[in-house]
């Protein structure tokens with residue numbers, strides 16, 4: 001709702017009240033319509049100020065309303081009524097003015113912002129465009145190039161940048177509402193015609209066609225199949241080329257298409273899923289709201305390889321004191337240089353001073369005696385990690401949290417080697433750790449809720465999408481990746497090429513297909529794991545039996561490439577070839593194709609035609625099926641956890657919402673039917689065997705994704 005007061009005798013003050021972000025719900029819109037009407041009809045009121053309660057102007061339209069029958073006054077006429085008012089209306093912007101919130105402010109005649117405010121039109125990240133006149137007013141106010149940038153990226157600008165761009169008229173460090181009231185008094189009675197943005201022509205832009213052509217190309221490339229960024233460009237083009245009324249009509253048409261699209265649903269689901277994962281819960285019943293994190297002032301990182309360096313940077317950038325430990329002197333010196341460089345580059349990008357003094361380097365593990373939390377990032381070797389954990393238990397003060405950055409080892413086993421297993425959790429970062437958004441916080445049966453709460457809070461402080469998951473082989477992300485990669489190998493055996501598989505996955509929206517990704521991360525990584533599992537066999541045995549290992553279908557293709565020294569980009573050869581070791585442009589490799597031909601001949605495999613649909617169904621449904629196993633096992637608390645992991649850490653296209661959301665969109669019955677189909681064709685592939693949870697969900701009528709939690713609970717109670 002909106003509250004109305006008269007202040008300084010002749011200023012009508014309208015305050016938006018809808019905690020926590022003053023979203024423009026039906027009640028708020030009705031409140032604005034009523035209070036504006038009241039202010040305009042009050043002869044004592046000379047000007048009007050609109051502000052938001054609790055230090056935030058407005059977080060935009062109420063996204064929760066989008067999936068219901070929207071009632072209440074629509075935004076467009078409401079904003080028009082403000083713009084057409086015959087008394088000056090001033091927006092007092094504190095906190096955020098986003099989406100519909102900024103569109104409301106653009107309908108006002110003046111905008112005053114606090115210096116800490118952030119403004120933006122982030123609709124594109126929800127699969128929409130600024131459709132309350134934002135796509136038509138912003139280009140008229142700040143010019144086409146700047147508006148295109150803001151609207152197609154959805155980025156938030158600071159008050160200083162907003163002032164420079166001309167979005168706001170004044171920035172204050174003091175009380176914004178008081179400044180706006182003072183300003184409103186000073187402009188009372190002035191002509192408002194020049195202040196009505198919709199009546200402005202769009203600023204002239206030379207070579208408009210070339211500009212739009214260039215931006216459209218750039219957007220298409222980075223959008224990876226997302227439709228909203230394209231619609232945003234089209235809407236701004238309408239602003240630049242059409243009179244306002246026609247531009248608004250185009251904005252409406254484009255929005256109508258986006259609003260009902262699956263992509264908008266997926267992106268809005270992601271918005272809420274990212275917030276839902278913060279409300280973590282463990283099978284023991286421990287939860288985010290009943291578990292208090294310990295304060296962390298000082299942290300340590302043990303092992304300064306690639307991961308340890310990135311983790312040190314991520315920690316230091318939050319303002320923590322960090323002790324960075326590496327026992328080898330040469331490694332330590334190299335790490336110090338690399339970490340300082342990363343901190344300097346990061347600080348430059350953010351316009352702040354680098355936290356170089358925040359990191360203390362040491363060769364001695366004793367240096368971590370008084371830290372609150374340690375993250376171990378030594379080589380992936382259980383004996384080495386166990387030794388480090390035992391040393392840490394002896395050295396650290398009581399209560400220090402011991403975290404491991406393992407991506408594959410058993411967190412419970414490590415915990416059991418320490419006297420205080422309740423203090424042990426996994427913090428699984430993704431490389432490069434200071435850049436990648438995802439953090440899996442892995443708890444074991446003995447991890448204390450406080451340890452999980454502390455790691456989750458630290459992850460949030462580092463700006464990570466932090467997801468609490470149970471302990472199992474590969475945790476959530478890598479466990480689901482395994483069947484995905486295996487299916488890709490099987491497809492090669494059956495006649496596909498790395499190019500075909502990658503193209504199908506990239507057209508789906510992944511930034512990189514499975515083979516390009518494997519070349520980037522290094523084929524030797526998986527080889528080492530398979531060797532450890534006893535799957536790699538030397539020799540050139542042929543036939544079907546050579547491809548059945550440990551009772552299930554196995555493709556040795558990756559092992560054979562590694563035996564040839566083809567580890568991917570780092571050796572200049574992998575599934576593709578590269579100009580030189582370390583270069584990134586993947587090129588078709590004739591060697592690989594004759595190798596595949598020879599391999600198939602040796603194993604009596606006849607290549608058949610494989611289309612994109614089969615690639616997608618086999619790779620993605622195998623991955624999704626593992627996701628259902630993970631839910632059934634209670635390793636992930638809900639589908640949102642899995643989806644946030646895949647979108648933030650594994651390149652799953654955000655506009656497809658994550659693997660579990662995608663399954664929900666495709667239809668659970670269809671996913672089940674296709675898995676059954678492929679399982680019949682490949683009975684020796686256990687990961688194509690549909691999970692019992694998937695079967696049970698289909699049998700119970702395929703509830704929508706937001707009801708899976710309830711359904712799983714019910715199904716489990718019936719077991």
Ligand SMILES: CCCCCCCC/C=C\C=C\CC(=O)SCCNC(=O)CCNC(=O)[C@H](O)C(C)(C)COP(=O)(O)OP(=O)(O)OC[C@H]1O[C@@H](n2cnc3c(N)ncnc32)[C@H](O)[C@@H]1OP(=O)(O)O
Pocket residue numbers: 020021023058059060061062063064075096098099100101122123126128129130131132255256259272275276
């Ligand atoms: C056929 C054609 C039909 C056409 C109909 C058209 C009608 C629509 C017309 C115009 C549409 C305008 C579009 C929009 O305005 S879309 C919304 C744009 N706004 C945003 O994207 C902002 C989203 N919010 C944020 O970025 C942040 O929340 C921020 C405001 C910066 C605050 O951040 P922070 O302090 O970190 O807090 P949280 O993000 O954790 O949020 C706190 C809780 O508030 C909920 N929330 C936030 N924003 C919204 C919102 N806009 N609507 C509803 N709920 C919102 C958030 O989920 C958190 O809730 P919870 O605590 O339960 O998790």
